[in-house]
Amino acid sequence: MPTSTGDGRRPSSPAISAVGLRKAYGDKTVLDGIDLCIPEGTVFALLGPNGAGKTTIVKILSTLIGADGGQAEVAGHNIATEPDGVRAAIGVTGQFSAVDGLITGEENMRLMADLNHLSKRKGKQVVAELLERFDLVEAAGKPVQSYSGGMKRRLDIATTLVGGPRIIFLDEPTTGLDPRSRHNMWQII
Template sequence: MISVSRLHKSFGKQTVLDGIDLDVPAASVFALLGPNGAGKTTMVEILTTLVGFDDGQVVIDGHDLRSSPAAIRRVIGVTGQFSAVDKLLTGRENLRLIADLRHLGRHAGAERVDSLLQRFDLIDAADKPAHTYSGGMKRRLDLAMTLIGDPKLILLDEPTTGLDPRSRRTMWEIIRELVAVDGVTIFLTTQYLDEADQLADKIALLDHGTLVATGTATELKNSVGAASTLDDVFFALTGGIR
């Protein structure tokens, strides 16, 4: 689903991504970990066509990012660090707004909105203003808005930050279902190592703009030593969160 080779990105004299190579198979969860300032958000911004890059190649679902950005936008969905929910609108109105922007049409849009409200357990709150929603409900609505366009690839940038443990677990179950049932590919950035351990088929560790390790959770743990955890891997290879 994603193929990145020799990717370079700088802002002025500061190199943010330095020769990144990674491959993300379809219908899998790929987690990108790293300390604050490692380049994770810049990576997501490049993959979503929001920011250009200096050198290298990015191919998503067979489309080259430089030559076919519009084609890539048609197959991706994004849930960023900060909610895109309009708190003055109801949950249904937020979803319908995205459906209209996607040109789904009145009947198809209404069906899609109702289906997502049901799927994300928001039926009872559908016609209440979003500012009355809990943090977990807002995050579920945010992800439902991403799914309006039926994307093949969803980029989740720290999707559970600030959620209580129960809401985090609910989001994990939703992510697993999207992959197992819908065949969606998930590109996940997170500060929670247990989240990557629970969800990711493959993990890449980014530090100072360079990939310092890539593999399954088990492979990364084994690279550090017996009975190690992802925390051990993280601190051994990056020196901890800065």
Template sequence: MTSSAITASGLRKAYKDKVVLDGIDLDVPTGTIFSLLGPNGAGKTTTVNVLTTLMKADGGTIRVAGHDVATETKAVRAAIGVTGQFAAVDELLTGRENLQLIADLKRIRPAESKQIVADLLERFDLTESAEKLSSTYSGGMRRKLDLAMTLVGRPSIIFLDEPTTGLDPRSRRTMWEIIRQLVADGVTIFLTTQYLDEADRLADRIAVLDGGRIVAQGTPAELKRQIPGSHVRLRFASDLDLETAATILTGATRDAEDDLVLRAPSDGSAKSVRDLLTHLDNHNLDVEEFSVHTPDLDDVFLALTGKTSTTDTTDTTSTTDPKVSA
């Protein structure tokens, strides 16, 4: 495996006269969580379909797990796992039988497959429910089983499409922990999600896709710093200190809710805040309290795409779950 699990250069895809992907570039480092965000119709599902060999690109170079997607399809499929938005479990089978079915389809030797199934049931806390029909499972259990089925083939790269849609808060956090554990084991995660807080908590890097183009890439913190509105909230002991600070801090404004609080523009970085406090200290001004306020990913999403984060983030193109296609 190279240092990049997924790379794409100039990726293009069109349906007749409609351009869906207009020359996008991606670089996903091995052993990280990469999240692709974008409004409805932005091209996210098309991107995933191309990267997972379910669809051919019209142009560009794409490598997944070091293999060319166009010419080394089987090698790519052997290295990846895909978990779709809806749990692809067979409700007529038990949890154990669902896992064993995938192992059989992947032609894993019986002795080895039995151990793999047992290990996955334990890892996902499904051992006690292993002999129950999956139709009796809760939403969170079904999602865990679905992901466990993806892991039967021990993929090095996993594509997760809306992994926590419809889950309650406890189940969401359980899924987040499972995802973090996978990355700790060296697995690379390519995540699409409609929950921006999920991307904020999990992703090492985020790309925002809009109109078939990548409009921004970076860590969650880097993306937030691109959006105006970051400031440091400074609380002073007296009105005199506040007035003095207001004269020496360019662009500072009074807080509308607290007469002793000043809002000073800042990009939110450690250096910016340190320089600000040092500047005040040089003028013998003591700050009783301070806090850094930066835009969240909702603000980033709205500023970059012109749409709110409540917009459905799935594409019009459906995704097939290719758990057994390798």
């Protein structure tokens, strides 16, 4: 790897790199030699049919499950030997909403601020900014179980951003949304 970019700057390492990732469940191989090199500051979409292994890749790269072979780094941290470093650098929004329906949208976001060790002041500021950005201010004080599917999805993504992650994994962020909500969600993303 070159030690400079020609103008004296060091090249940035990729946000995500993987070489030869493999995963099997019993005798069924779901990933067989996946290589990725995703530069920082980019939007990368992993496309494929159902069952192609997209969610498995997200789970491996976010340290939710281990790979059976290969190696990968996320935000400069080895997923196998430095999982805490990976987790500190990422935000993950799964296929299905992970917000608590029994509490309000704002309470969900404050909980995430606390889990990310934000001060009360910083947490309050970040929550207010994200509620505004995701058009959830009016609904913020209502229980999430009263939200529409699109509102829950927006809240889910907003809570992912509370800690200011360097890398965000969105696993099928528009699942279950009507066409208009889907369009709005892609505009937010």
